Amino acid sequence: MTTRITKTRFAPSPTGIMHVGNLRSALYEYLIAKADHGAFILRIEDTDRERYVEGAVDVIYRTLDQCGLHHDEGPDIGGPNGPYTQSERLLLYRQYADQLVSQGDAYPCFCSATHIAENDDSEQTESFGYNRHCRDISREEVTRRTDAGESYVIRQRMPLSGETSFSDDVYGKITVMNKELEDQILLKSDGYPTYNFANVVDDHLMEITHIVRGSEYLSSTPKYCLLYEAFGWEIPHFVHLPLIVGEDGRKLSKRHGSTSFDDLVNDGYLPEAIVNMIAFLGWAPGSDTREIFSLKELEEIFHIAGINKAPAVFSYNKLNWMNEQYIRIMPFETWTKLVKDTADPCFRDTPYDLIMLAQVLQPRVTKLSDIPDMIRFLTTRLPQSRELFFNKRAKLDADKAADILDKLYPLLSALGSWNETDLQELLEHACEELGIKKGQIMGSLRAGLAAQQVTPGGAIETAVILGREESLGRLAQALLYLREV
Structure with a gap:
């Protein structure tokens, strides 16, 4: 074959959603071209009119853009060999x-x-x-x-x-x-x-x-x-x-879970993590043992010789792990915006400390879709059961919690500044002065503030996220509930 510039093409049919297999083809085509300083072309194959879906071309453009796979020629930007839509x-x-x-x-x-x-x-x-x-x-x-x-x-x-x-x-x-x-x-x-x-x-x-x-x-x-x-x-x-299969060895399909890019994004996975995961579906980086690669790094290291014949296993556990890694290393400003976009609809009129919430969530979240359940306590003000205050390990029950909150409330009300450091000092001092174990104080405070036993952060972090006014209001309501029920 004569020497010429490497050119690849992604030629999807506009028949609906972008499946994992199609996206892998697009990614590999993109990487083969870019690794050799070549050109990546987008061509729309719309000759099967019976399967054509209105709006599917927009899905293709949006998916490629979200994944960072920018084409050098295509229907939207033209090129020397157009038109790039087959029906034309x-x-x-x-x-x-x-x-x-x-x-x-x-x-x-x-x-x-x-x-x-x-x-x-x-x-x-x-x-x-x-x-x-x-x-x-x-x-x-x-x-x-x-x-x-x-x-x-x-x-x-x-x-x-x-x-x-x-x-x-x-x-x-x-x-x-x-x-x-x-x-x-x-x-x-x-x-x-x-x-x-x-x-x-x-x-x-x-x-x-x-x-x-x-x-x-x-x-x-x-x-x-x-x-x-x-x-x-x-x-x-x-x-x-190679064929993409589920962990059961059968061809990947909807029975395994989400199999399209849009579904995975809606499930809370980051586009960067999806691309990283898909890169490993049939390819390995040789002697490089890393598993986290940016798209730019993939462009530099990808080679056809790394593609193998064995069926590639799509593991949701592996995708979860990769998504966690991307969340952990994400710039805090970017992460804070993602949290705000997810949290605002959940909070509605409830005031909250966005920075503290983002700090609490970043080391704990696996998928963005986990956030609503993790922060549901922020809109649940009243305890629903005395059992929330029961903790066998801390030797805590509802009556004991009521006594603890009764003693803590005036101390918290008198606190000058409502921040993590001052709250920490106050509660440590209360443990010594009142002769109450730290686990009992924290358990009572967490249940009183969140109306649940499990929260993404501890009692102090929860109090900071809610703020002074909301926290004191919830503790007062919790005390009334425990005394009346």
Whole structure:
């Protein structure tokens, strides 16, 4: 192959959400191009009109942008080889299909779907699906039937003997017997190309050097190669990626949980963590033992040689761990904004200390979606049960807690400044002066403030988050509740 700039393309069909497998293809295509200072192209394959979903193109743009996978050419920014939407290239496909027919490498087929179905069993050949009924009809008959307005498709004329081989950058040399290849449809009767045909034409015209896709497409690759040969075009590199499976070893699907980018984001995962996780679905960085890589770092270290053949396991436990790491190292200002966006709807009119809340949550949160449950106490003012104050280990019950809060309340009310340091000093002093164990004081205070036993921070942090007025008001209500119930 002659030396030329590395060019890859992400060519999704606008059929809805972006699944993990599609996003992995986009990521690897992006990284292969960027690692070699090449170009990453976006092409929209919208030729399957039955599966087209309105708004799906916007999902593609948004997902790539959130993941940082910025394309160098595409429908929205143009480029030297546009248009980049297949439905705008129909005349090109017709031109190249007609060329194959004139060369004898393709032929018109007038068989209806009903005819093919009826003859599948009775006239089955060694190939599958279609019995090549129209393969050898004369030019005169073709002209007569097309002039009469008969509907037809254009099929590729596969060789009936011999074999076709190709080299894949991951799986090595693969050979198939030509007699096993069906005379596939290239151009449908409505003038739209099939997926395989449009890909070959577009990849050549857009100068794509590396075709990256799932290993399920290995079986169709010989058909691609034969098309390239028929046109006399240079065959690009093929990079087939291993299957993605769940932890049960079965192909990843909705039964395993969220399998689309949007679902994962809605579940509280950060785009950076999702990208990092997906990078490891079939690839390893060689001797580098790190597991956390920024996109920029991946651009520098990624290489096709690191892609393996074994099925890649999508582990939600691993994704949880990665998400935690990204939250822990996130700049505090960025983290605070994320907390505010999540917390404000939960707090409604309840005042709170955002900085303290963000500090408390950052080392404890796994997913952003955990935050609402973790801070639910901020809108729950009244204890719902005396059992909240029971702590066997601290030898604490509701009556004991009531006595402790009764003694603490005037001390807290008289406190000059409401901050973590002063609250800590006051409570330590109270333990000594009142002869009460620290665990009993903290347990009583936490339950009285939060109306629950478990909070993301301790009693003092909870008091700071709520602020002086809200904290004292809650403790007063808790005391009334404990005395009356």
